[in-house]
Every structure is written in C-alpha cells, then in structure tokens.
Amino acid sequence: MAEIIDNAPPAKRAKPAPLADEKAPRPRNVLLAEFEGLAKADASQALRDAGGDLDKARAILRSKREPPAKRANASDDDDARRRQEAAPASPSGTALLAQLRREREARRGPPPAPAPAPPALPRQTSIQAFELSAAAQSARDVPGRIDRGFTKIVDGVLTAGDAAELIRLAAQKGYQVATIKGQNRTQAARQKALKKRNGLRCMVNAPRLADQIFDRLRPFLPPRKRDGNGAEWRLVGLNERLRFLKYNPGMHFLQHPDGHFSRGRRERSFITLLLYLNEGYVGGHTTIWNRVGGQSSRPEDGIPVPPRVGMALVHDHILLHESPKLRVGVKHVIRTDVMYERSYAKVVEAVVALRNAHLLCHHGGEVLVVAALPGATQFISSDQQNGGAATAKQLRECAERADSERKTPAAVAAALGRFLCYASRKTSTARCVLFKCGEDDAAQYHAVMNCLFAARRRKILVDAVSLGAKPSPLAKLCAHLAKGAFTHNPPHLRDRLVAVALATFGADAECRQSLSLPALHEADFRTACLCCTPPKILDRGYVCATCLSVYCRADHECPCTKALRS
Numbered sequence: 001m002a003e004i005i006d007n008a009p010p011a012k013r014a015k016p017a018p019l020a021d022e023k024a025p026r027p028r029n030v031l032l033a034e035f036e037g038l039a040k041a042d043a044s045q046a047l048r049d050a051g052g053d054l055d056k057a058r059a060i061l062r063s064k065r066e067p068p069a070k071r072a073n074a075s076d077d078d079d080a081r082r083r084q085e086a087a088p089a090s091p092s093g094t095a096l097l098a099q100l101r102r103e104r105e106a107r108r109g110p111p112p113a114p115a116p117a118p119p120a121l122p123r124q125t126s127i128q129a130f131e132l133s134a135a136a137q138s139a140r141d142v143p144g145r146i147d148r149g150f151t152k153i154v155d156g157v158l159t160a161g162d163a164a165e166l167i168r169l170a171a172q173k174g175y176q177v178a179t180i181k182g183q184n185r186t187q188a189a190r191q192k193a194l195k196k197r198n199g200l201r202c203m204v205n206a207p208r209l210a211d212q213i214f215d216r217l218r219p220f221l222p223p224r225k226r227d228g229n230g231a232e233w234r235l236v237g238l239n240e241r242l243r244f245l246k247y248n249p250g251m252h253f254l255q256h257p258d259g260h261f262s263r264g265r266r267e268r269s270f271i272t273l274l275l276y277l278n279e280g281y282v283g284g285h286t287t288i289w290n291r292v293g294g295q296s297s298r299p300e301d302g303i304p305v306p307p308r309v310g311m312a313l314v315h316d317h318i319l320l321h322e323s324p325k326l327r328v329g330v331k332h333v334i335r336t337d338v339m340y341e342r343s344y345a346k347v348v349e350a351v352v353a354l355r356n357a358h359l360l361c362h363h364g365g366e367v368l369v370v371a372a373l374p375g376a377t378q379f380i381s382s383d384q385q386n387g388g389a390a391t392a393k394q395l396r397e398c399a400e401r402a403d404s405e406r407k408t409p410a411a412v413a414a415a416l417g418r419f420l421c422y423a424s425r426k427t428s429t430a431r432c433v434l435f436k437c438g439e440d441d442a443a444q445y446h447a448v449m450n451c452l453f454a455a456r457r458r459k460i461l462v463d464a465v466s467l468g469a470k471p472s473p474l475a476k477l478c479a480h481l482a483k484g485a486f487t488h489n490p491p492h493l494r495d496r497l498v499a500v501a502l503a504t505f506g507a508d509a510e511c512r513q514s515l516s517l518p519a520l521h522e523a524d525f526r527t528a529c530l531c532c533t534p535p536k537i538l539d540r541g542y543v544c545a546t547c548l549s550v551y552c553r554a555d556h557e558c559p560c561t562k563a564l565r566s
Contacts, residue, residue: 013058154312205241213238217312242336249326258321274313282327289319354433409443436474442528462483527554
C-alpha cells in the first residue's frame with residue numbers, strides 16, 4: 001500500500017466568528033469614560049499619559065478633579081506615585097468590566113431586598129368550617145333519555161383544590177362500613193345488606209358547607225314539588241348531614257331507589273344530590289334507569305354518568321340507580337338530600353309576624369286567629385308571650401289537616417262569622433285580615449256576602465290576600481265591600497309574603513291615608529256562576545227569582561232558597 005505524504009504548507013485558518021450571544025471586548029478608553037463619567041477623548045488622553053495603565057489613568061483623572069489644597073502635599077503625591085508603580089498590570093477587558101461593575105454596585109449600595117413571597121393559603125381545618133373557592137357553574141342534561149323524573153348535571157360546583165381538601169379532611173375523620181337502613185339488626189341481615197351495598201362512609205353535619213353548595217345549585221333545582229297527596233312543597237335547602245362515600249376496587253351499590261329524609265312534618269327531601277370529588281377510576285360510574293322503583297331486568301338499559309371533579313348529579317329519589325363494581329382506582333363522592341318545606345310555612349310566618357307587629361304597636365290590644373278548615377273552623381289561641389310560638393304550632397297543625405282533606409272546601413264563611421261575633425262582643429273597633437289559600441267555593445257565596453254586609457255596617461275593615469296561583473275573585477270582593485286592601489301573593493313570590501303583609505296590612509285605616517301602599521288589585525264585578533268551583537264567568541245564565549243568584553244551568557234548584565232557576 002502506498003502512503004501519500006502531503007508536504008504542502010497548512011492553509012491559514014480563519015478566526016471563528018463570535019457566537020450570537022458572545023460580546024466582543026470593549027476598548028479601555030470606552031470603559032474608562034463610562035466609569036468616570038468623562039468624554040472619550042479625555043479618557044484616551046489619560047491612558048496615553050499613563051502609558052496604557054488603567055489604574056494610573058484613573059489616578060491622574062482623580063488628581064485633576066481634586067481641589068488645589070489637596071494637591072499641595074507633595075509627599076502624598078509621591079506616595080501615590082509609588083503605589084501606582086507597585087500596582088500590578090492592568091487586567092484584561094473582561095476582568096476589567098467585572099471590576100467596574102462591582103465598584104459601581106458598591107457605590108450604589110446593597111441591592112434592594114426581594115419582595116416577600118405571598119403567604120400560602122392556609123389549609124382548611126375542618127369540614128364544618130370549610131370555605132369554598134370561587135367557581136362558575138353550568139348545567140346540562142344527563143346523556144340519555146330519562147322522562148320518569150327530574151335529573152340534572154351541574155358542572156363547576158367545586159374546584160379541584162376544594163375537592164382534594166375535602167378528601168383529605170374526610171380521611172382524617174375516618175370511614176366506616178356503610179349500612180342500609182333497617183338491615184343492620186342481625187348478622188344475617190348485615191350479610192344480606194353487604195351483598196347489595198359494599199362501601200365506606202363518613203357522615204359529617206356541616207350546615208355551613210351545605211348552605212354554600214345549595215347557593216350554587218339553587219338556580220338549577222325545581223322550586224316546588226308535590227307529594228303523592230297533591231300537597232305542594234317549596235325548595236328550602238340541603239340536608240346538612242353530608243355523607244362522604246368511598247369505594248375501593250371491588251366495592252359496589254346495586255340497583256335501588258333512595259328513601260326520603262324528613263325533618264318533622266314540615267320538611268322532607270325529594271331529590272338526591274351526588275357531588276363527585278375525583279375522577280379517573282375505572283368502573284363504578286353512577287348508572288340511572290328510566291324507571292321508578294323495582295328492579296330492572298335489563299342492566300344494559302342503564303345510562304352511565306361519567307364523573308368529573310366538582311360535578312354534581314341531582315335526580316329524584318324514586319329513580320332507580322346504581323353504583324356498579326369499581327375495577328381500578330378509588331371513588332370519592334358526597335351524597336346528601338335536597339330539602340323542601342310545606343308551602344304554608346311562609347303563610348304561618350306571615351300571620352305570626354303580623355300578629356306580633358299589631359301587639360307591639362297597640363298595647364293592650366288583642367289578636368284573634370280563626371282557621372277555616374275543611375268543613376269546620378277552629379279558634380287559635382293568641383298567647384301574649386313566646387312571640388306567638390303556640391299560635392304558629394296550632395296553625396301548622398291546621399294546615400296539615402287542610403292538606404290531608406283537600407277535596408273538602410274550607411269554611412271561609414263560618415270563620416268570618418265567628419270572627420264578627422267575637423269582635424262585636426269585645427270591642428267597637430276591629431280589623432280583619434283574610435288569608436285566602438284554596439279555591440273559591442260558590443256554595444258559600446251568600447254566607448260570605450252576609451258577613452261582609454255585617455262588617456260594613458259595624459265599620460270593620462276586612463283586608464284580603466290571595467295566596468293561589470291566580471287571584472281569588474271572592475277575596476277581591478271581600479276587600480272591596482269592607483273597604484279593605486287586597487293583594488295577590490302567588491307561590492313563587494312566597495318569600496315576600498311577610499314584607500307584603502306588614503307593609504300593606506300593618507297600618508289601620510286612618511294611618512293608611514298617610515302611607516304610600518303597594519299597588520292594590522281591583523275587584524272583578526263580572527257575573528260568575530255560583531254552581532261551579534271555581535266560579536265561571538258568564539255572558540248568559542239562569543237567575544234565581546228569590547235571591548237573584550246566577551247559575552250556568554237551569555236543571556237544579558237554588559241551594560239557598562230551594563227555588564227553581566228561571
């Protein structure tokens with residue numbers, strides 16, 4: 001093999017170009033001019049006088065700036081010259097630049113201390129005192145067809161940070177095995193219940209946290225519900241007992257409807273709330289069936305709801321649902337109830353508030369409360385102490401009785417008659433406030449008119465408030481004939497009833513002339529049939545020749561005079 005030897009001189013290498021972020025060294029005269037605050041020409045002249053020595057050039061410039069008295073001492077100048085001659089050689093451009101920067105920073109003083117870091121948010125100490133972070137909510141429907149009851153998904157009820165904190169606090173408090181109500185008395189019952197429900201639970205009474213969650217969910221919940229008897233209930237809040245549920249792999253809760261929670265006779269739950277604290281697990285997704293009660297024979301018809309952190313799922317208790325077996329991960333969820341109260345609760349509150357206001361403004365006065373029940377009346381004791389607690393209790397009992405006998409009309413005429421008899425014996429001046437809840441009963445029309453004529457003769461003021469969805473014509477007529485005030489408070493405005501009652505009916509007739517009262521409704525004087533409930537407005541009818549009552553049919557006798565209609 002031949003070896004090739006190249007005896008040619010090596011080519012002259014070009015200097016590599018500096019990198020983009022690499023700065024070329026700056027001339028000494030430029031550095032000296034910037035540091036001493038001089039022109040570039042003066043700095044160049046000082047460097048020439050010092051023979052290129054930067055320290056000598058700086059000494060020359062300082063001596064020129066010093067006053068003449070300081071330059072008079074020759075020995076000081078000699079010592080300075082000797083120190084300059086003994087000084088080491090001037091450093092390179094990069095070292096000089098670093099030295100100049102250090103001296104400039106020394107003149108300016110120490111750098112300002114860095115701003116203190118914002119304090120870390122304190123960790124929540126307990127579930128009872130938990131404060132939720134700000135979050136925006138949005139609602140959507142369950143991904144599937146469910147027409148047997150109410151269902152809704154609300155996103156953004158909790159933030160991810162709040163959900164993690166709640167998981168931590170629940171773990172600190174500790175979990176216990178979840179049981180089924182009524183199936184925990186014997187060992188056999190517990191084993192049977194364990195096959196249906198296998199999970200962990202931590203129950204905490206947290207009214208403050210429940211109120212915060214309810215404020216975020218309230219716009220998306222039904223404002224009113226009706227029970228099996230047709231009684232109306234009004235949305236009031238959440239059950240403050242929060243149940244933190246935890247499912248480990250293999251745990252489940254088979255198909256079931258939920259039972260309602262009652263707080264006495266005034267409040268009960270209709271809707272289940274599930275609030276999800278985590279996601280990312282496999283299996284265990286809440287599944288809802290389009291059925292009410294009973295067991296579904298087709299599990300594939302269930303609608304699974306994928307969880308999201310901070311998401312809330314609300315559905316009627318009666319809907320069949322399930323938490324299937326969890327395969328991978330851990331599931332954390334909060335379960336509680338949406339509470340409703342009877343719609344008459346605000347009515348009782350308004351009556352008691354009006355009673356207390358009257359007794360406060362009229363010392364020595366008296367308040368008589370007469371309840372018009374289905375087919376009967378009842379005097380309500382007017383206790384002068386305890387703020388009307390006994391009155392409120394009896395009114396609630398009367399309202400519950402009226403709810404249970406809704407098909408029988410209330411005896412409004414009899415209640416007015418009893419009040420007028422009592423007022424005529426006790427005092428010469430009296431006022432009456434009629435709270436009209438149910439529908440008008442045409443059969444009581446004549447008796448009510450007689451009571452109003454008697455009240456008009458004795459100058460007894462009769463005010464009326466209609467509490468139904470539509471204004472009551474009979475209540476309007478009572479207020480008009482007895483020179484009183486009338487207002488309509490439908491169920492969706494029940495929260496304003498106390499304020500309306502105090503503002504409209506709190507003052508007597510003399511004081512009302514000086515007050516600006518709310519706009520009142522006028523009575524309806526159109527002809528109405530007396531055999532229909534509620535009365536039907538007529539263009540043509542049949543008149544009783546004796547009492548001049550008007551009816552829509554001529555095939556019956558007048559209930560008042562027993563005369564035939566013509």
